Amino acid sequence: MAQPFVMARQPLAETDSNVNVLGAATTRIDLTKPKPGKATKRKASEIEEPQNLPEIDSDDPRLRYVTDNCDQVRRKIRAYLGSGEMNVGEFAKAVGSSNRSYNTFMTQNGPDKGRGCDFYFAAFRFFKKRELQGLKMPKKKVKxxxxxxxxxxxxxxxxxxxxxxxxxxxxxxxxxxxxxxxxxxxxxxxxxxxxxxxxxxxxxxxxxxxxxxxxxxxxxxxxxxxxxxxxxxxxxxxxxxxxxxxxxxxxxxxxxxxxxxxxxxxxxxxxxxxxxxxxxxxxxxxxxxxxxx
Structure with missing residues (x-):
């Protein structure tokens, strides 16, 4: 298991001013907000994710201790995007970063490769917040x-x-x-x-x-x-x-x-x-x- 570490300073590599990797005040991501469009009623058995999600503040200390290495975060990103939940642009926006930062991070390989990228910390916080809220990794529903x-x-x-x-x-x-x-x-x-x-x-x-x-x-x-x-x-x-x-x-x-x-x-x-x-x-x-x- 990767050793946890605290994000104690701003990375020296490529930065993105939209991302705060130190856990300071940032825009709160509402993971439960429905997408625009006509609402459709679903059966209770079809609802997999909890509806009353606990609020996790952006400065929650649990988001500051990074326990996944770069390759582990990349695997989570691929799995999440592969589910069809979001495309690359939507995901980059959701974590408060950019497509350019996404490409910089995702084209690297190795447990520590990308550790200086803002996208690494931003994506980790995104998935950690989902985990704390009890949200499972979405699965693609295919006939x-x-x-x-x-x-x-x-x-x-x-x-x-x-x-x-x-x-x-x-x-x-x-x-x-x-x-x-x-x-x-x-x-x-x-x-x-x-x-x-x-x-x-x-x-x-x-x-x-x-x-x-x-x-x-x-x-x-x-x-x-x-x-x-x-x-x-x-x-x-x-x-x-x-x-x-x-x-x-x-x-x-x-x-x-x-x-x-x-x-x-x-x-x-x-x-x-x-x-x-x-x-x-x-x-x-x-x-x-x-x-x-």
């Missing part, structure tokens, strides 16, 4: 028939599928982008997505949510290239593209030209050989190619 139809690629076959060796022409970052976009679809759940991509292997595997979160938490064109999630997701999205009759992207065409036999998914992304005479550390371009100066 199984709709999800099955959305994910059905059973009529598409790819070369190399029987051997589990379909050549890949996307980077890990591109596949991550597609996964996150797909999971934001109102008719898709994380569990349903994992069940579907598991079918891409010759012998169907069980792919767990933790494996997905580990892959999504990485950053870099080849970061996560040996992951089963990377391979299975690529195969699924390629089948989805063919099923829907969509053309190849410019990125995809570039990857085919650079990697005629497919992107490397055997060599770990943090292992490379330094050629004799190389004076500086290698760098990786957006296509996952390693260059030496």
């Amino acid at each position: 199984k028939a709709d999800e099955d139809k959305k994910n059905d690629v059973s009529g598409i076959h790819l070369d190399g599928e029987e051997e589990g060796e379909v050549p890949i022409f996307e980077t890990c970052d591109e596949v991550r982008r597609k996964i996150e976009a797909h999971l934001r679809d109102p008719n898709v759940t994380q569990a349903g997505f994992l069940r579907e991509i598991a079918k891409t292997f010759p012998e169907e595997r069980k792919l767990q949510a933790q494996m997905l979160q580990t892959f999504l938490s990485k950053k870099g064109p080849s970061a996560g290239n040996t992951s089963a999630i990377f391979y299975a997701s690529y195969v699924f999205f390629e089948k989805l593209r063919l099923r829907d009759g969509r053309p190849k992207s410019k990125h995809r065409e570039d990857m085919e030209e650079i990697y005629p036999i497919g992107f490397d998914r055997k060599r770990r992304d943090d292992v490379f050989f330094l050629p004799a005479g190389a004076l500086e550390a290698p760098y990786e371009d957006k296509y996952g190619q390693i260059h030496f100066l």
Whole structure:
């Protein structure tokens, strides 16, 4: 369990004047305020969240002790947005921050990466307040028939599928982008997505949510290239593209030209050989190619 610490000073990294991470007086977030629109009566059995929520002041000392590391907060953000409760812009506004701060924090990877970002503290306070009010993480309500139809690629076959060796022409970052976009679809759940991509292997595997979160938490064109999630997701999205009759992207065409036999998914992304005479550390371009100066 991460060690708690007190937010004792303003972070030195990118700041957002709309966020007060020290627990001083801030605008109170009313989590129970209904969205505009025609009200509809629900059955008592359908109401999952308590209706008489305790008020939690913005200067409540319990909001000042951060007990989640950066990766844990990022996982909560992904789960919350994946439920369809809010989109990125709405969530950034709800925590009192901006889309720019959201992107700065969410594109980092590591328990302490992003600890200097305002968004880290703002998001932690948001979820801690919900926890203190007894609010559970919302779950996306999806009809199984709709999800099955959305994910059905059973009529598409790819070369190399029987051997589990379909050549890949996307980077890990591109596949991550597609996964996150797909999971934001109102008719898709994380569990349903994992069940579907598991079918891409010759012998169907069980792919767990933790494996997905580990892959999504990485950053870099080849970061996560040996992951089963990377391979299975690529195969699924390629089948989805063919099923829907969509053309190849410019990125995809570039990857085919650079990697005629497919992107490397055997060599770990943090292992490379330094050629004799190389004076500086290698760098990786957006296509996952390693260059030496």
